[in-house]
Amino acid sequence: MATTDTVERVSALEAEKYRYGFSTDIEMDFAPKGLNEDIVRLISAKKEDPEWLLEWRLKAFALWQDMPEPTWQKPDVPQIDYQDVYYYAAPKKDGPKSLDEVDPKLLETYAKLGIPLKEQEVLAGVEGAPRVAVDAVFDSVSVATTYRKELESHGIVFCSISEAVKTHPELVKKYLGSVVPYSDNKHACLNAAVFTDGSFVYIPKGVKCPMELSTYFRINAQETGQFERTLIIADEGSYVSYLEGCTAPMRDENQLHAAVVELITLDDAEIKYSTVQNWYPGDENGKGGIFNFVTKRGACRGRNSKISWTQVETGSAITWKYPSCILQGDNSVGEFYSVAITNNCQQADTGTKMIHIGKNTRSRIISKGISAGRADQTYRGLVRVLPNASGARNFTQCDSLLIGDKCGAHTIPYIESRNPSAQLEHEATTSRISEDQLFYCLSRGIGEEEAVALIVNGFCKEVMQTLPMEFAVEAQKLIGISLEGSVG
Amino acid sequence: MALLKIENLSATVGGKEILKGIDLEIQPGEVHAIMGPNGSGKSTLSYVLAGRPGYEVTGGSVTYDGKNLLDMAPEERACEGVFLAFQYPVELPGVANTTFLKHALNARRKFLGEAELDALEFVKALRKKAKELNIPDEMLKRPVNVGFSGGEKKRNETLQMAILEPRLAILDETDSGLDIDALKLVSEGVNALRSADRSFLVITHYQRLLDYIVPDKVHVLSAGRIVKTGGKELALELEKTGYAGYEDEAA
Ligand SMILES: Nc1ncnc2c1ncn2[C@@H]1O[C@H](COP(=O)(O)OP(=O)(O)OP(=O)(O)O)[C@@H](O)[C@H]1O
């Protein structure tokens, strides 16, 4: 069984200590620090936006200026000095035409990242490499796109969003901001004004995407905010599995990350979206670390369509993230599988919203939260059933695991049902790693950190099983790495 | 040289003195049985030997293979070849039995400077040993001890022992809860491991087990002290008389 095998591969954790902390010295082409209308215009010009997109950005920017920061989350978010951030950074050269032209330093970076998905081979174009297509986002500009030809033969579009604006303007114009409007919240609004890159995927009618699509995000320039924007459209009867993963170099300055992801499924279509998030979490005392304010939302517009989110969140100083599903089409299905680990001084406020609009819509929420050190974490979830959603069903399971006695875990489920036929189930547990379990492992020769990783991976198994194979291995390692030093 | 030498060992649990001066010496290849009334300190002794936190040694010494056992961390003791089959095996939700065993075996191999077993070799060896103990493949995939019956848990402990091939195996009531056929299988498993350089400390309440695993010595532990030591016939005698005569001696 694949998952058993991958669990078995969790070992040699000592060697894996956060070694993702380094930065690559590639000359950056910065726009000046700070944000004003000129910067928005400059970004738009650099991206060669059409007129409608510039207008959209400007509207977003105008709204953003007066928009209050969200305040309802549990984490204390320090005042962000938006004028002290770069909003545009890109490798100096023009985009390379082939992998041979990719800056060797970049390839070195991937090597140092120990990218497990054989992505390196894919990036390097090695024959027989697994069929994982990578649209690598190095800071803000896509520098490598592989397997495009094969995807093209299926009519699949997988490219950077700025390219899609030029090549598929009708699709972008129709769907951009249709799930997450720029007015949604302050972070999404900022993203709309200044987004520089991200991925675009279109799967045509009836096409099952023949490979996992994958993007690595990586912050690489000091004090450069990341404003990725991803748009995935699965047309009628199509299917795609998309992987997003990220690591970040060690930094002292807090870095702002405000991404937006929009998913759309039409009739009978399915999108599976998996994330492993490992942005730099800050040091043991909470110094540094990424602010990860992400707006992810999917709309099941069609009948019998399905959107499934899986996330493994181990990084960032502050995580603010609620991948959600709007279940419009009758019989549509939304799923949210989440593992969130907070250690040391990390804070996370994460969960999901399932909005049941269509008839017989179903949703399933499995959340596993692990808190260690002085970390604090909140599951915040909303299940809303609207009057027409007869036969709607939801199952929610929220389990928290505490390691040590200085951390916190909170579960805040909001349930609003306006249809009496809806069936909603909610289960929640909070537990600790028991001394008995730990000693049982020790007595078999397994060291303390490895034991914790094993036990925690066991606790998260239901979620980890939903990850694509290539991701599962890395995610299991990350669980071990992110909990190092949490016991003893 | 003795494989295990316990001298005047005393220990407290939760501030209460449970072991009150234990002396015990086990030579390589020997099987020793410990019997004694409930609450006399048998499991406590086994936990102290395995290094369980909370079991505080207040006096005496334990030498294992010429080394000070009490100086070692629990996982180090295991890697050095000390194995404890728990009286109450612990459940590990979500951790597949196979995965757990593989981690355990590779930890020991790494400690000994041996290469980790590759997945295929490991699974082959595991299946073979599981079969001998009548443990179905399906149980290997299930999470460690979760939902296992009492007897299945004990067989699973025996399987771990068989895979880890310890030098000193401490079996804490591994026979309790086993049906007659399983008792035979487990005993055969233990006997198959008996060798000139491997020793066993078998804690049991029942002479029956010792019909299958014939001990070199039998000790009676009462109120934290070894109050009598004899040959295998001592177990037979205890079966008839019970511990009545020994409780005074301990006091
Ligand atoms: N944490 C603790 N605090 C106080 N007393 C304890 C603690 N743990 C164990 N004890 C006591 O130590 C004594 C010895 O327990 P132990 O489990 O070693 O007995 P045993 O000989 O193995 O008994 P059994 O035959 O029932 O398995 C018992 O009286 C028990 O209640």
Ligand SMILES: [Mg+2]
């Ligand atoms: Mg006992």
